[in-house]
Amino acid sequence: MDALELVGNTPLIELKRVVPDRRKVRILAKAEYFNASGSVKDRAARAMILDGIRSGKLSGAKTIVDATSGNTGIAYAMIGAVLGIAVELYLPANVTEERKLTMRSYGAKLVETDALEGIDGAYKACRRAVNKDPLKYFYPDQYVNEANWKAHYEGTAEEIWAQTEGKLTHFLAGTGTSGTFMGCARKLKEKNKKIKCYNVTPDSPFHGIEGIKHRMMVLKDGFFDESISDGQPAVSTEEAYHMSRRLAREEGLFVGISSGANVAAAVRLAEKLPEGSMIVTILCDGGSRYVTGELWRVEDNGGWGI
Ligand SMILES: Cc1ncc(COP(=O)(O)O)c(C=O)c1O
Numbered sequence: 001m002d003a004l005e006l007v008g009n010t011p012l013i014e015l016k017r018v019v020p021d022r023r024k025v026r027i028l029a030k031a032e033y034f035n036a037s038g039s040v041k042d043r044a045a046r047a048m049i050l051d052g053i054r055s056g057k058l059s060g061a062k063t064i065v066d067a068t069s070g071n072t073g074i075a076y077a078m079i080g081a082v083l084g085i086a087v088e089l090y091l092p093a094n095v096t097e098e099r100k101l102t103m104r105s106y107g108a109k110l111v112e113t114d115a116l117e118g119i120d121g122a123y124k125a126c127r128r129a130v131n132k133d134p135l136k137y138f139y140p141d142q143y144v145n146e147a148n149w150k151a152h153y154e155g156t157a158e159e160i161w162a163q164t165e166g167k168l169t170h171f172l173a174g175t176g177t178s179g180t181f182m183g184c185a186r187k188l189k190e191k192n193k194k195i196k197c198y199n200v201t202p203d204s205p206f207h208g209i210e211g212i213k214h215r216m217m218v219l220k221d222g223f224f225d226e227s228i229s230d231g232q233p234a235v236s237t238e239e240a241y242h243m244s245r246r247l248a249r250e251e252g253l254f255v256g257i258s259s260g261a262n263v264a265a266a267v268r269l270a271e272k273l274p275e276g277s278m279i280v281t282i283l284c285d286g287g288s289r290y291v292t293g294e295l296w297r298v299e300d301n302g303g304w305g306i
Pocket of ligand 1 (some may be wrong): 022037041070071072174175176177178179180181210211212256258259284285
């Protein structure tokens with residue numbers, strides 16, 4: 001066994017205390033921080049890299065390159081270490097120190113770009129490097145790579161179906177590249193077209209829910225298909241932070257901000273659903289990814305104190 005086999009087959013955890021009434025509506029959360037490098041992005045990164053090897057695009061002494069400010073970079077770095085492939089990551093200079101350290105510890109080379117230009121600046125610099133020396137690099141480009149959502153179509157969704165014995169009625173997930181949501185929603189609706197699937201969105205384009213994007217900021221050429229979604233519950237940064245803290249204190253689940261956003265939306269949905277419904281959502285990464293940020297530092301006064 002190697003670390004690549006520690007991706008997938010994550011536990012599905014039932015929430016007990018943050019749920020309005022679990023005898024009426026159950027909420028289950030897929031604990032993706034159990035993946036080898038600690039996030040849901042291991043699935044997509046592994047699928048894109050193995051697809052590159054299978055198709056011949058990733059061969060010889062090529063270097064894996066991409067622009068990423070977080071979990072995908074850590075996932076590439078871990079997988080590169082397992083397979084003995086060099087990894088070069090473009091990222092805004094203000095990415096937190098613990099993330100940079102994690103990527104470097106797996107052996108990745110980091111290229112820091114202007115913090116003021118954010119992830120867009122990192123993308124531009126990454127594309128420039130690829131255009132300059134195309135034969136050197138394998139560029140998975142997670143926003144357009146079909147292997148991304150297929151990893152969830154073939155993996156995450158099948159696991160959810162088996163773990164709930166096909167009993168789920170609703171699925172919710174926030175969207176970054178939208179790979180998790182698109183792959184799961186497509187497969188789950190194929191299994192049972194009555195399953196409702198919602199993509200959770202930040203309530204404003206300028207928000208603090210790391211890893212997920214407001215629709216206005218989503219690339220037009222990506223694979224997000226709105227027609228698959230049954231609705232887009234909006235969650236504020238305050239609500240997401242508050243729920244992340246509640247998950248730690250009331251459920252013993254130390255998870256990140258996008259996980260808080262997913263569960264906050266799930267709890268709101270549970271209040272509206274008929275008895276016997278079962279909601280499944282995603283815990284995207286662990287709380288330790290946010291130790292130098294505000295998430296765990298501020299005394300929570302009910303969601304309005306940040
Ligand atoms: C913390 C976190 N949550 C959610 C997501 C969204 O996942 P996806 O890209 O599959 O939409 C990401 C993606 O980077 C993430 O890092």
